[in-house]
Structure formats: C-alpha cells, structure tokens
Amino acid sequence: MKKYKTIKMFLTTFFGTDADAYGETYSEIVDTATGLVTGLKDDLSDEVCEFLHEYPDNESATLYLNKLTDGQIGDVSFLHPSPVEFLQWLSSYLKQKRDNHHS
Structure with a gap:
C-alpha cells in the first residue's frame, strides 16, 4: 500500500488512540495536525482529492x-457522517485553510 501514505499517517496518528490529545472536533484535530506536520495541508489535500476520485462511494472507500x-x-x-463525506469535508476544509493562508 504505497499509495495514500499521507492519508494513512494522518488517520493513524491523529485519529488513533491519542486522538483526544489533538482536539475534540474534526476541525481542531486538522488544525493541530497541519500545525505539527510541515507540508501536511498540501499533501493531504492532494491525496484526498485523488482518493475521492478513485473511491467515490462509501463501500469502496471504507474497504x-x-x-x-x-x-x-x-x-x-x-468517521461521520460517512468516510466519503468526512473526506469531502476534509478536502474543502484544507482548501479553505490554504486559501485563507494565502490571502
């Protein structure tokens, strides 16, 4: 599984057993993660976009x-409301953070 290394690192690190240490909401966790890992915003955004293109439905995405x-x-x-919807939210949230950072 060489593909989607950033998604794997993000999920296993920030949604693993210590998830509470990174925040209580998805946006808090993402803010913490992108603050701790240099380049995560862009790498994760790119991978999530590609992942959603390849696995557009919850069944294949979850598997x-x-x-x-x-x-x-x-x-x-x-991942609520579903893995695909979470990734769609994550993609738009990361783009919003990137756009706000550049303005």
Whole structure:
C-alpha cells in the first residue's frame, strides 16, 4: 500500500488512540495536525482529492481505508457522517485553510 501514505499517517496518528490529545472536533484535530506536520495541508489535500476520485462511494472507500490503516484505528466507519463525506469535508476544509493562508 504505497499509495495514500499521507492519508494513512494522518488517520493513524491523529485519529488513533491519542486522538483526544489533538482536539475534540474534526476541525481542531486538522488544525493541530497541519500545525505539527510541515507540508501536511498540501499533501493531504492532494491525496484526498485523488482518493475521492478513485473511491467515490462509501463501500469502496471504507474497504480501502480499513486496509490502508491496518486496523490501527478500528473500522473507519466511525468517521461521520460517512468516510466519503468526512473526506469531502476534509478536502474543502484544507482548501479553505490554504486559501485563507494565502490571502
């Protein structure tokens, strides 16, 4: 699974057993993650966009994400409202952060 290394690192690190340490909401966790990892905003944004293009439905996305994370965070169906909708939100949130940073 060489593809989507950034998504794997993001999910297993920031949504793993220590997720509470990074924030209580998705936006807090993403803000913490992008503050700690240089280049994460752009790399993650690019990978999420590509991932959603390749796995546009929850069934295939969930199967791939569960394989990608090797069960390190349990079943990714905890991502609400669904894994695909979470990734769509993440993509737009990262773009918004990038746009706000450049303005």
